Amino acid sequence: MIEKAQVLLVGCGGVGAIAALNLEVGGHAAVTAVLRSNWSKVISDGFHIKSCDHGEVQNWRPTKGANHEIIFTIKSNQFEVVNSIPSQSEACFDYVVITTKNVPDCPPTIADLIEPAIVPGNTVIVLIQNGLNIEKPFLQKYPTNICLSGVSLIGSHETAPAFIKHEDSDRLTIGAFTNPHVQQEEGDASAHRFIKMYSAAGKTNCTFTSDVPFHRWQKLVYNACFNPVCAITGLDTGRIRLAEDTVATLLRPAMQEVVAAAKAVGVVLPLGIEDRMINIDPVTMYLRPSMLEDVQKGNLVEFETLVGEPLREGLSRGVLMPTLSFLYHTLKAMQWRLKEERGIIDIPAKGEYPQNI
Numbered sequence: 001m002i003e004k005a006q007v008l009l010v011g012c013g014g015v016g017a018i019a020a021l022n023l024e025v026g027g028h029a030a031v032t033a034v035l036r037s038n039w040s041k042v043i044s045d046g047f048h049i050k051s052c053d054h055g056e057v058q059n060w061r062p063t064k065g066a067n068h069e070i071i072f073t074i075k076s077n078q079f080e081v082v083n084s085i086p087s088q089s090e091a092c093f094d095y096v097v098i099t100t101k102n103v104p105d106c107p108p109t110i111a112d113l114i115e116p117a118i119v120p121g122n123t124v125i126v127l128i129q130n131g132l133n134i135e136k137p138f139l140q141k142y143p144t145n146i147c148l149s150g151v152s153l154i155g156s157h158e159t160a161p162a163f164i165k166h167e168d169s170d171r172l173t174i175g176a177f178t179n180p181h182v183q184q185e186e187g188d189a190s191a192h193r194f195i196k197m198y199s200a201a202g203k204t205n206c207t208f209t210s211d212v213p214f215h216r217w218q219k220l221v222y223n224a225c226f227n228p229v230c231a232i233t234g235l236d237t238g239r240i241r242l243a244e245d246t247v248a249t250l251l252r253p254a255m256q257e258v259v260a261a262a263k264a265v266g267v268v269l270p271l272g273i274e275d276r277m278i279n280i281d282p283v284t285m286y287l288r289p290s291m292l293e294d295v296q297k298g299n300l301v302e303f304e305t306l307v308g309e310p311l312r313e314g315l316s317r318g319v320l321m322p323t324l325s326f327l328y329h330t331l332k333a334m335q336w337r338l339k340e341e342r343g344i345i346d347i348p349a350k351g352e353y354p355q356n357i
């Protein structure tokens with residue numbers, strides 16, 4: 001019998017639920033999933049997943065429950081669902097896989113939250129998240145742990161709590177972030193082990209890269225541009241492409257600025273990458289990037305890691321980035337509005353006019 005790796009999965013929405021399935025059905029991993037907004041729904045009814053890779057998976061029902069810990073049975077595998085981060089004394093995790101959104105402007109950060117589950121120098125941290133410089137807080141806090149990058153191309157959304165619609169198959173590129181305290185070969189070997197475990201069910205296309213910055217910047221040509229333009233305008237990617245001059249005046253200039261920033265940090269992206277990203281999906285897919293979904297659900301958006309980081313990298317090297325600056329500062333104002341709506345910030349009541357305002 002295979003000894004299963006113990007995986008703590010933080011975040012189990014559209015991307016995380018499919019990651020959980022891949023890991024579980026492959027039979028090489030036992031997943032403990034940490035849920036938040038969908039926790040009570042998963043406890044009562046389980047997940048309902050319609051997946052282009054896995055087919056229809058209905059009602060993952062709990063077979064055992066105690067306080068916050070519920071064990072689910074999926075076929076022969078066990079899938080544990082909790083709503084707080086278990087500590088290493090409760091369970092010993094080989095991997096902590098993070099599939100949440102990254103909102104560093106709204107602490108506590110995930111790097112802080114996972115602390116009880118991390119054994120220094122041992123637990124492998126896997127970030128299946130968009131954006132740039134996302135590894136920095138983890139390398140700072142857990143300098144001797146291997147940290148893997150996962151760049152995901154997947155069309156999977158949580159349409160209602162615990163209802164997952166997976167329409168575009170899972171393609172995941174895994175590699176080790178450069179860490180001055182860990183040999184690169186060790187990180188690469190760990191990435192290969194993760195890929196083997198993740199791909200074991202044969203339902204996903206998970207591949208290795210030795211060039212993490214290239215893959216992160218390449219994906220940013222999409223995420224730093226399509227995501228904000230769609231989130232700000234309320235239009236999906238198909239409509240952006242159909243709408244008169246939006247591609248010419250907003251999307252393409254933003255993409256060109258990201259390509260120039262990448263070049264300034266030493267990452268040369270393929271010629272014509274802008275066109276490839278603009279046309280990556282059929283127009284009539286009317287794809288809604290995650291940032292558009294987030295704004296419309298009233299969720300905070302990951303504008304710092306998708307837009308702020310490439311902008312700062314480029315500006316600090318003298319790259320002119322007027323379009324990205326505009327998108328960044330617009331998103332920052334939108335985030336402020338979202339924070340007010342969610343009660344994260346308070347403002348003085350209308351009608352109070354203190355002298356100093």
Ligand SMILES: CC(C)(CO)C(=O)C(=O)O
Nearest residue numbers: 152153154155289290291
């Ligand atoms: C590429 C895409 C659209 C889906 O994986 C994405 O990364 C996002 O929605 O943020």
